[in-house]
Amino acid sequence: xxxxxxxxxxxxxxxxxxxxxxxxxxxxxxxxxxxxxxxxxxxxxxxxxxxxxxxxxxxxxxxxxxxxxxxxxxxxxxxxxxxxxxxxxxxxxxxxxxxxxxxxxxxxxxxxxxxxxxxxxxxxxxxxxxxxxxxxxxxxxxxxxxxxxxxxxxxxxxxxxxxxxxxxxxxxxxxxxxxxxxxxxxxxxxxxxxxxxxxxxxxxxxxxxxxxxxxxxxxxxxxxxxxxxxxxxxx
Numbered sequence: 001x002x003x004x005x006x007x008x009x010x011x012x013x014x015x016x017x018x019x020x021x022x023x024x025x026x027x028x029x030x031x032x033x034x035x036x037x038x039x040x041x042x043x044x045x046x047x048x049x050x051x052x053x054x055x056x057x058x059x060x061x062x063x064x065x066x067x068x069x070x071x072x073x074x075x076x077x078x079x080x081x082x083x084x085x086x087x088x089x090x091x092x093x094x095x096x097x098x099x100x101x102x103x104x105x106x107x108x109x110x111x112x113x114x115x116x117x118x119x120x121x122x123x124x125x126x127x128x129x130x131x132x133x134x135x136x137x138x139x140x141x142x143x144x145x146x147x148x149x150x151x152x153x154x155x156x157x158x159x160x161x162x163x164x165x166x167x168x169x170x171x172x173x174x175x176x177x178x179x180x181x182x183x184x185x186x187x188x189x190x191x192x193x194x195x196x197x198x199x200x201x202x203x204x205x206x207x208x209x210x211x212x213x214x215x216x217x218x219x220x221x222x223x224x225x226x227x228x229x230x231x232x233x234x235x
Contacts, residue, residue, distance in 0.1 A: 001038060009034045013047050024054035042071050053080065058087040075104050079113035082121070091121035108145035112138060116156045123160065132160055151181020158187070167194055 001009070012034040019027035028051040031044070038044045049064030062084035069077045082097040098118035106114065115138045119131040135157045142150065158173030171194045177187035 082117040091124040094121040109149040112149040148184040151184040
């Protein structure tokens with residue numbers, strides 16, 4: 001690529017990175033310009049995928065993340081691929097991706113993120129008890145995972161309890177998320193209306209016995225909230 005063109009592409013990627021959290025549609029316009037000039041560069045395709053995801057175009061994001069996985073051979077895109085499928089109303093397909101990932105050598109942060117999406121897909125299918133079991137079993141198994149990943153895991157458990165109006169357990173798990181990951185989540189903000197200081201409240205209850213998933217109403221974790229920045233943590 002000529003230096004002048006490379007500089008132009010880099011400028012658009014820089015602008016996209018600065019705008020993705022505040023104006024994802026404008027960020028996406030920048031990545032589309034970069035893509036027209038350098039679609040075969042993984043960094044450009046990744047920026048296009050992430051801005052499409054942030055803008056809520058999960059179909060385009062899914063296509064780009066799948067292409068990235070083929071281009072790079074990396075399994076770190078599995079959680080966001082599964083989450084795009086959830087957002088497109090395909091929880092069964094998301095579970096297929098999770099099952100595929102379970103047999104692969106993923107780093108701890110990627111394993112946790114994939115399990116969060118898997119639990120969300122279970123909740124989408126009405127299997128809320130199974131969703132909680134998956135998350136809380138993962139909490140016990142991934143004790144050495146990065147703090148930010150464990151915070152997101154605790155937050156996902158809390159969110160499920162909050163959807164069920166189980167305020168005591170929601171408070172306990174939001175507190176755990178806040179203590180574990182600091183500002184990695186908005187757990188402290190979620191605690192405020194529940195009226196709990198971080199050093200107060202009940203301990204999270206013991207895991208429920210494993211068993212067949214019960215059909216129930218659907219709920220959190222919501223699709224479209226996988227954290228692309230979590231990829232590669234713990235490597």
